[in-house]
Amino acid sequence: MPLYLTDDQAMLRDTAREFMAAEGSIAKQYRKYRDMNCKDGFGHALWKQFGEMGFTGILIDEADGGLGLGHVEAGIVLEEIGRNLTPSPFLVTAVAVVEALRGTRHGERWYPGILAGETVAALAVDEGSKHRPEAIAMTAERSGNGFRLSGRKQFVVQGASADVFVVAADTTDGLTLFSVEKGTKGLEIEGVRLADASIGARLEFDRVEVDADAVIGEVGRGRDVLRRVLNAGRAGAASELVGVGSQAMAMTVDYLKQRKQFGRLIGEFQALQHRAAHLYSELEIARAATLKAQQLLSEDAEEADMMVSVAKAKSGQASALAVQEGVQMHGGIGMTDEYDIGLYMKRDRVLNELFGDASYHADKVARLNGY
Amino acid sequence: MPLYLTDDQAMLRDTAREFMAAEGSIAKQYRKYRDMNCKDGFGHALWKQFGEMGFTGILIDEADGGLGLGHVEAGIVLEEIGRNLTPSPFLVTAVAVVEALRGTRHGERWYPGILAGETVAALAVDEGSKHRPEAIAMTAERSGNGFRLSGRKQFVVQGASADVFVVAADTTDGLTLFSVEKGTKGLEIEGVRLADASIGARLEFDRVEVDADAVIGEVGRGRDVLRRVLNAGRAGAASELVGVGSQAMAMTVDYLKQRKQFGRLIGEFQALQHRAAHLYSELEIARAATLKAQQLLSEDAEEADMMVSVAKAKSGQASALAVQEGVQMHGGIGMTDEYDIGLYMKRDRVLNELFGDASYHADKVARLNGY
Amino acid sequence: MADLETFRREARAWLEANCPAEMREPVRDESDYCWGGRNPLFKSDAQKAWMERMAARGWTVPDWPREYGGGGLSPAETKVLRQEMAAAGARNPLMSFGISMLGPALLKYGTEAQKKRFLPEIARGEIRWCQGYSEPNAGSDLASVATKCEDRGDHWLVNGQKVWTSYADKADWIFCLVRTDPEAPKHKGISFILFDMRTPGVSTKPILLISGNSPFCETFFDDVKVPKDQVVGEVNKGWDVAKYLLGHEREMISGMGLGGTGESLGAALAERLKDDPILRADVARFDVDAMAFRAMSERFIDELKAGRAHPAQPSIMKYAGTELNKARHELIMAAGGSGALEWESERSKGGKAPREWLRTKANSIEGGTSEIQLGIVAKHILELPGT
């Protein structure tokens, strides 16, 4: 497969770009829901529109009513989400959770709502402040016909508005994923507003009883499913980061062409030109790495794990550079809430943490390479 | 003590600067001994002049015929050595070994020759390709009245022309330093020319028998002496690196003021200006850190270990940046042997490795700070 | 020297007797500072008493002449006083842009009448000043002042806008750069003017930053009438005054230790670095940089004291210190992970970590951008040719 978008993919990109710029813009979505201090952190109306556009079904098999497309296509939508900072459950629900439920009864249960842009589903993996899925401490003890879950989760994105959670827990014989519905007894949810105005949640499981039916896949075999889920989420987050970084750069380059200092356009200053060109190069590299990772994922290739980590690390670095250069080159106004560039810096920071930051993934690349 | 040179120190700097530029210049020393493929890698005549100038006695107590000065003064001379790439045994002999022999009978034995610029003494610590003094594998077993040394050493700077070696070995009850003379039976020396045309040596100790007298200080208590010796060597190497980096920068800044491209002096190009200014800042920081480390060493302060590692790491980074920017900004001619800037790159590389590189010392700083 | 020791003993005794215990505790946050002003907000009686006692001795401005409300101390005595205040843990009795910025300018460029009128009020903390330099379209190019100031015979008429005016909403008076000659070359038509913020036509609007609320304001002048005797220095030569003050400001900022105290960041984060080897490496490198920078700060201060610092040295301090501070907060955020992303929760003290992190991004913009500092070093130290 050539490492650029096919015609169909390019068409999807154009559609997504047009839609997100019109409906998912910062003014219409990010600022609106932030300024109204919305407890969900996103607009349900837009989520329904995502359903109408077919976006929510990109990764759902055609047999299940979806479009049966792949990670490249999900990435295309996420890059546009990134460009517009569009708040939505797309990444966690339509990418991560959809991957988790693939081929299970839980998929039958929740896919229709997701396809319609009505259901919000969240992923509960992280337990401490850093992403460490190798060390899940939450326990699920056998209890009667089912299990009893105890422990905490945090950084559960869209957890405040989720109808259902995919929860990773230790069942002594291995890791198991559970589907736990909102309102289950013993489950406490605290919505937490993050720096980018998105809502993460802290979940407390105080001996939460669930049926055996709640198990996703097989007991003790959740590690493999989780691997797929995290790969999907990481590659998706990488695309969103590429979008965030690309738009931050585009805004900055535009600014360099308009802003005058000392009687010259600041874009004429060679030091800024070289830094902007270096940034462009970094973002192009990140974009290519992300596309490569998504192609490998869709091919279910062996090297996918490695390339996903490369993509998440590289896009995180490139996007961080983009927002830092963006604020610095905007000067004072870059620090004001009135201008959008600072919002990109906040979003970048959150996405960098999500599903493991650049340090985590560089370490993973090292370990996968045996050092 | 204020963190700049006292009047006496400034005077010493002026003397050393003048002397080194006149007698220790690249043409007179570095290129001369390199091009004649000299097995020693330096000129003995200059070493005698070092003695006449009093440089070799800087760290030797007045009672022993030296000047009784401190590490700041040794650093002043080393910075000028660095600027001129002057090959000499100064760092290993007059700084490291002098520190090792302080207050011992070995000092009485060797100081006169060192003061006169006649004796060359070398330090044999490294055993593998990286500086790992924590893990000395060479053994010294008790044997009759003395010890039997077995093992290998490498990167023994000036080892090809040394009259005597200070050798670190494991005596099971701890580390012990020995003084081993050239020509001792079982000691094989292979001179090795390094990238900067200096001579390191590989030493092979095949059951080398030495008297009990050969012990420097107390048996099993060499760790403390070695700490002092390495601190002296590291701080000295940091000064030499600051000199290498400063001169590489000075040559490059001069070049920026002379070289025209596209009808302008390349020093007018803002991207190069900012990079040069950043480099200047890094070198100033390195210089201050090195001076601070040397002051602390001379005060025998507790924080000296930490600051010495900071100084060696920082000066290594700053000097490496200076030579890399230097070659790049010189363009093609920077790659030719005819111009001096490339020689600075080679010398920087060797000095960066000597007594532990920036990675080693950053790790040491981390460990000293408990992480 | 004997006199100096006598002075030291007396100062120590006086501080012992007059500095309230509460005023010897470390400042906890911004609100613990005393800023004085027409309607001063004292947090405690102790704070009020401490400021007034110090002001009565002229020790809010120990090295200003007595006739202008100062302490009349020599540089050596001033240093001793500061040492004794530090030793006693005594707080700064009065934070004031009047003291740190306007005062030095008035002492150098003010008329006798201006000195007599303004300096004592500043020393006593009776008038709170703000600074009106930056304008919306100026940015790094401070001399591109557009605020108009017309000579209307018996008064000046000021129209325009300032931005980044710290505490303009709380200040009583403003000192400000205005354009008095629109025809002259950029640097030659600027004047340095003072006026009351209650003058009709002055209004302010606070600026919301990405880090949240800020002391910064936009300040608007709409037909503001200013008496003729309120220009400092010569008309159209205000850039000289401004440059003099900017030099002061840069030294102040570069002395602020933005690079940190030299304490190891890694030691503070040790627990979080255990299973994060790559972050540990970054932090170790940072600690090397920060400790080395700390040495340069020390050297700079020593050289300043000895009067031998290069005049462009503050640019390096500012550049390296602010870049380092930004790096520090990037690492703190990385070590803090998702916990450090919380923006409002009590647990996060209202998002202390992310707000501080975002705030540091302004360090390399305010008070002369990093790019400006590098340009100064290139020009004045490396003497590279101008473009």
Next chain:
Amino acid sequence: MADLETFRREARAWLEANCPAEMREPVRDESDYCWGGRNPLFKSDAQKAWMERMAARGWTVPDWPREYGGGGLSPAETKVLRQEMAAAGARNPLMSFGISMLGPALLKYGTEAQKKRFLPEIARGEIRWCQGYSEPNAGSDLASVATKCEDRGDHWLVNGQKVWTSYADKADWIFCLVRTDPEAPKHKGISFILFDMRTPGVSTKPILLISGNSPFCETFFDDVKVPKDQVVGEVNKGWDVAKYLLGHEREMISGMGLGGTGESLGAALAERLKDDPILRADVARFDVDAMAFRAMSERFIDELKAGRAHPAQPSIMKYAGTELNKARHELIMAAGGSGALEWESERSKGGKAPREWLRTKANSIEGGTSEIQLGIVAKHILELPGT
């Protein structure tokens, strides 16, 4: 497509029958390459046979027209041939600047007579060419050609100096930029000229690099007489030819995979990283960068094939690839420690590691410096205003 499969089968069979076993072993070092020339130096009979057999079929230049000694293959057939050669492990039969650089220029700008005269010799490896672009004072500013070329009626007279002429001491002919109109604007007085290196007045001197011996030479022209029919393209329009070739060169360099093969550097250094956590972190970051860059290289090649690459994309490839390659060798040196500093010992294969490391420093200078590439990206992709 059926034809293409037939061609593939035939090519495979022919290669099987004609490529000697020795010529299917990987190249060990520089000296294994066959460069042809008037007095060719063949390392083995197999090498000679392989070159001659390929030349006889026109497959040293498969896509050139048959009339000029080429294979007359279509782009698709050429691609198939390359695939089959790669599959068979067949070595490149002939390294040649004539093939990679001069040939394309002659095909586009040469007269029919020039094509007939020079191209077949190139295809058969009978003449070895070198390139004379750079001059001592030109550097990145390639158009500042100073080598004089005067019209003396029945011949050109060339005087001047070139530098960085690869293998000038081994080449038979040179193609070279000269100034034919000293009065015209810089880009408008340049011509592209060819001449025999045996012409009286031509001399060469090898350049010693910091990494040791090199293929580069200084080349001197002292009253060199060149026949009038040896200018390619129009007189004074040689810059067009040069630009065309530079584009080729940049694509070639950016396609050279300077960023590496995508193999993990850390895997190769694993043993040495065990007790060096900071270096391990650097290598891990490098591996991320290198694997990501490798993806961009793949994309670039795919886009080139599809004819959809941005014309300035090679600049990014060149910039990022060469900087990465420098970083790779810095890390290799750090991992190698003092062992990697040995310059002459047998143990170190004559200082292979440090010489390679030093040689990489030229990557970001030759073929357009990193600064030039960044400038191209700024101008042609980001469309930032010119200075």
